[in-house]
Amino acid sequence: MIDIQEFVARRACFIDQMDLNSIAIFCAADELTRSHDTEFPFCQNKNFLYLTGFNEPQALLVLTKDALGNGQSTLFCRDKDPLQEVWHGRRVGAELAKEKYAFDQTFTLEQADEQIVAMLKHKSSLYTVHNENDAFDSQIFDWLSAVKSGVKAGDKAPSQLIDCSGMLAEMRLIKSQAELAVMRKANEITANAHVRAMKNCQVGMFEYQIEAEVHHEFAFNGARHPAYGSIVAGGDNANILHYTDNSDVLKDNELLLIDAGGELDGYASDITRTFPINGKFTPAQKEIYQLVLDAQIASIEAIKPGVSFAQLNDIVHEVFTKGLVELGILQGDFDTLMEEKACKQYFIHGLGHWLGLDVHDVGDYDIDENRRQNRAFEPGMIMTIEPGLYIPLDAEVDDKYKGIGVRIEDNVVVTENGYENYSLGVPKTIADIEALMAS
Ligand code: GLY
Numbered sequence: 001m002i003d004i005q006e007f008v009a010r011r012a013c014f015i016d017q018m019d020l021n022s023i024a025i026f027c028a029a030d031e032l033t034r035s036h037d038t039e040f041p042f043c044q045n046k047n048f049l050y051l052t053g054f055n056e057p058q059a060l061l062v063l064t065k066d067a068l069g070n071g072q073s074t075l076f077c078r079d080k081d082p083l084q085e086v087w088h089g090r091r092v093g094a095e096l097a098k099e100k101y102a103f104d105q106t107f108t109l110e111q112a113d114e115q116i117v118a119m120l121k122h123k124s125s126l127y128t129v130h131n132e133n134d135a136f137d138s139q140i141f142d143w144l145s146a147v148k149s150g151v152k153a154g155d156k157a158p159s160q161l162i163d164c165s166g167m168l169a170e171m172r173l174i175k176s177q178a179e180l181a182v183m184r185k186a187n188e189i190t191a192n193a194h195v196r197a198m199k200n201c202q203v204g205m206f207e208y209q210i211e212a213e214v215h216h217e218f219a220f221n222g223a224r225h226p227a228y229g230s231i232v233a234g235g236d237n238a239n240i241l242h243y244t245d246n247s248d249v250l251k252d253n254e255l256l257l258i259d260a261g262g263e264l265d266g267y268a269s270d271i272t273r274t275f276p277i278n279g280k281f282t283p284a285q286k287e288i289y290q291l292v293l294d295a296q297i298a299s300i301e302a303i304k305p306g307v308s309f310a311q312l313n314d315i316v317h318e319v320f321t322k323g324l325v326e327l328g329i330l331q332g333d334f335d336t337l338m339e340e341k342a343c344k345q346y347f348i349h350g351l352g353h354w355l356g357l358d359v360h361d362v363g364d365y366d367i368d369e370n371r372r373q374n375r376a377f378e379p380g381m382i383m384t385i386e387p388g389l390y391i392p393l394d395a396e397v398d399d400k401y402k403g404i405g406v407r408i409e410d411n412v413v414v415t416e417n418g419y420e421n422y423s424l425g426v427p428k429t430i431a432d433i434e435a436l437m438a439s
């Protein structure tokens, strides 16, 4: 768990960046109906969680900065209600929230309209995250209208509306030691889940049975929910990038691709492994698998401060182009194939992404007109590295490669001098996978 003082420091850091005489308002996530009167498991809005640590729906955070630069934090939340709590679960309540989450002041949600309208008066700028929640956007305009209705009495509403999603993204992109500790643990749990899948996999099982093994390991170890829809894709299903049906039978001599990560204390992990269902790679599977592994290792080994995703992509393209030519899957002159980015026919997604409270975490990639991601890595950034090769059944290649889809994905943090790979708890070399599955 992240210490409450870290949330206080994040709010202070945000307030530091606000204009003098300004206000910021953030909204908690809503509960989402699954069907009729049942809801999906609650998932807090990640910006709200980042600034508060408060994990209930129907709450508002207001940060203000006066003309002298003094900041204040205010939480509005549901009040205690014995009848509601006996049906739907405990609430922190406004009084306890002040102390437990270290806000300067707290109010009940019923007090929000009056208090927020008062706080908005005479502020110059209003910061919110735009276009995330329609009801909240229109609520903001209702509050502004209420302030403007007092214009004759001398009231003024903020004239500048600022979308602060970029400010928060920059803060969230560089992880603290406490965040990295949680993400390391999320990776350990997730790595063990992949190991469990490898150990329990048998020809004739169904994809959902392996999914159950993975989810058991997550939940049993405190990562109660997957960070995203788990992909458990046997054979050619691996060539559907976001395959989540997970309903097919697992066949002999085919590969199983599992892309699954547990979420711990709000932080995602995102690991992919691809392994033979019967425990032994075929020669053709070995060729494709080793090529993906070589590309993954070469790109991870290049990670250090100052390097960018664009540079890692160049490394992967070189390994893939050379390897695919050697296997006869690509034909032609190496330099021309590199220029044409010919390997993208089989490597059909990006090399990786930032990871954090969201699986595809926030943070600018500094993308140029050639779609190259030039953002220089800095210590504390954490990313996935996930090259893959996808050869569907209708690909124009030797039959032995058809229906093979391989992705290998690790979560890697940038350190002062290089990198640390958090996903080493699950094997990825051919020898190590076969040894684990034989044990
Ligand atoms: N699991 C989603 C991704 O790898 O990006």
Ligand code: MN
Binding pocket: 270, 352, 353, 384, 386, 409
């Ligand atoms: Mn990923």
Ligand code: MN
Binding pocket: 259, 260, 270, 271, 272, 409
């Ligand atoms: Mn993934």
